[in-house]
Amino acid sequence: MTKTQKAEIIEVLSNEFKDAQSVIFCDYKGLSVSELEGLRKIAREKEAKVQVVKNTLATIALKNAELEGIELQDTNILVWGDDSVATSKVVSNFAKNNEKFVIKSAYIDREAADAAKVEAFAKLPGREELLGMLAATWMAPLTCIGFGLNALKEKKEQEAA
Incomplete structure (x- = not known):
């Protein structure tokens, strides 16, 4: 990936994260491509977005969006959207049906949150x-x-x- 491509990804993600009410980080290790496509389809229906991003690029984009306090490690898939409850429901329901999919942490209403808070929002x-x-x-x-x-x-x- 060239520097230009990385800069474009960072710029797009920074703008997306500035507008998002929630950004949720999940571990997806062990999921098949078809299972990830299922997550993307569910998220699209709820007007949420899903993307696998390198941790360094995601960290820079989050910092540009003034979201700090969470350190990204290992494999991460990011799910974000304008409706915190709907986005939380997407990841929570997907995690219930796929034991390899684990909610790690999130930014909900621009504040750092743990997996328990994401689950609490999903129940609203x-x-x-x-x-x-x-x-x-x-x-x-x-x-x-x-x-x-x-x-x-x-x-x-x-x-x-």
């Missing part, structure tokens, strides 16, 4: 679930008013008869 309800809960909460008073008005209508009809 996602954006769609929260929107559904909010809609149900907003609809509850309207539903009660509807039942009340219907009961009043039936009572008036019984009194008139």
Whole structure:
């Protein structure tokens, strides 16, 4: 890999990491190419990105994005995205189905975090679930008013008869 290619990778990753809400580091040693493609497909569906990057290049890109506090060692695959909960769910679910895939550490909301915090974020309800809960909460008073008005209508009809 030439210096120009390395510089391009660092620049792209630096920009990606500046915009990301979470960057998760995982060990992927022993996984097949098809299994990694499965991870990429799942991540794409959740608008997360996955890439294997040399530790030196990733460290420089993280430093450029002002993310510090985690030292990269051994083999790493990086998973990052704009939604911390969705990205955490991607890696957590993949790790449950593939024992060779291990969550090491992460930056969540620009703070260093361990694997336990990633797992905790994965257990939180996602954006769609929260929107559904909010809609149900907003609809509850309207539903009660509807039942009340219907009961009043039936009572008036019984009194008139």
